[in-house]
Amino acid sequence: MCDVGCGYGATAQWLAEHHGVHVTGLTISAVQAQRASERSTGSSQLRFLWRDWLDNGFETGSFDHIVAIESSEHMADKQHFFDEAYRTLRPGGRLAVCAWLARSDPRPWEVRHLLEPICREGRLPGMGNEVEYRKFAERAGFTVEAFEDLSLRVRRTWGVCAARLARKLLVDRSYRRFLRDAQAGNRIFALTLLRIWAAYQTGSMRYGLLVARNSTRRPASGRVP
Numbered sequence: 001m002c003d004v005g006c007g008y009g010a011t012a013q014w015l016a017e018h019h020g021v022h023v024t025g026l027t028i029s030a031v032q033a034q035r036a037s038e039r040s041t042g043s044s045q046l047r048f049l050w051r052d053w054l055d056n057g058f059e060t061g062s063f064d065h066i067v068a069i070e071s072s073e074h075m076a077d078k079q080h081f082f083d084e085a086y087r088t089l090r091p092g093g094r095l096a097v098c099a100w101l102a103r104s105d106p107r108p109w110e111v112r113h114l115l116e117p118i119c120r121e122g123r124l125p126g127m128g129n130e131v132e133y134r135k136f137a138e139r140a141g142f143t144v145e146a147f148e149d150l151s152l153r154v155r156r157t158w159g160v161c162a163a164r165l166a167r168k169l170l171v172d173r174s175y176r177r178f179l180r181d182a183q184a185g186n187r188i189f190a191l192t193l194l195r196i197w198a199a200y201q202t203g204s205m206r207y208g209l210l211v212a213r214n215s216t217r218r219p220a221s222g223r224v225p
Contacts, residue, residue, distance in 0.1 A: 002026065002063045002088070004053045004081075005071020009036030009046070015067075016045040024063075026051050054080050061090045069098045076125040078132075082140040089214040095142065098150075101206040102127045110204040114195055118205070121192040133210055142212035154207040155200030162197045165190060 003012045006025025009032075016023050025048045027033050033050035040046035051057070054075060066085050075081045085095045102115050119126055128136070130147060137144050168175045199205035 001065040001067065002058075004066060004068040004085075005074065006032070006036055006048060008032055009039045009048055011067070011069060012036070012046055012048070013039045016043065021045065021065075023047070024049065026053050026056065028052050053084060056084060056088070058088045060087050062088045064090055064093050066093070066095045067098075068096070070100065072097055072133075073100050073124050073127055078128055079136050079139065082136040082142065086140040086142055086214055091214055091216040093214045094145075095137070095210075095212045095214070097133070097208075097210045097212075099133065099208055099210070100124075100127055101133065101208045102129045103204055103206060104129045104131050106204055110199070110202065114199045114202070114204045118192060118195050118199060121189065121195070127205075130206070130208055130210075133208070137210065137212045141214065141216065143215040144210065144212045146209075146211040148209045150207045150209055151200060151203075151205070155197070158193065158197040158200055161193055165193060 001015070001021050001023055003009075003015070003023055003025040006012050006027050009025055012023040012025040015021055022045045025036055025046070027036065027048070027050065030050050033048055036048040040048055053071075054077060066089060068081075068085075072078060072081050082095075089095065103110075106115055115127060118124070130149075134144050134147070165175075196205065200207075
């Protein structure tokens with residue numbers, strides 16, 4: 001299987017250890033690829049590549065299954081993301097996508113004060129919604145088998161993170177210095193964290209799991225046309 005946007009490789013390693021599968025992980029971060037590759041030392045089931053999924057170079061029908069956990073949001077051409085998943089899956093193979101999503105009909109204030117800033121500060125080209133993701137999958141050729149809204153489970157994480165940040169700001173001077181430092185480029189993520197928490201509380205953001213199948217029929221010869 002393929003883990004698109006594998007990060008540091010923890011999910012791929014868990015899948016290999018618990019399900020006995022061979023996993024190829026892709027990331028566009030050289031640091032992540034190097035760290036992830038350390039997990040594959042001595043393992044014939046793990047392989048990690050520093051490669052862009054939208055220009056992946058894999059042969060058609062390379063994988064039985066594909067998983068993408070919070071990576072499709074970072075791709076500007078989401079239709080191409082699904083097209084490549086369909087192309088590289090064998091007939092009958094499944095794609096599972098976990099993604100940050102916007103509600104289908106956000107109000108103007110939600111877009112202006114929550115969704116657009118979250119994308120800008122989080123370096124996302126844009127968030128899709130459930131309807132759009134279903135259409136992307138279907139246009140690529142997939143049959144969408146299931147969609148599950150996991151927002152209620154996920155939003156608790158952001159409440160915990162916001163509370164921890166607040167406590168650190170109260171007791172740790174280094175946190176306060178960091179947020180006051182105009183040269184600290186990542187300090188904006190403290191504000192983003194609070195926006196994400198608010199977006200889940202208001203329903204502006206959703207967390208979705210989409211499962212789709214490559215329903216291409218295999219010819220009698222066993223070869224994919």
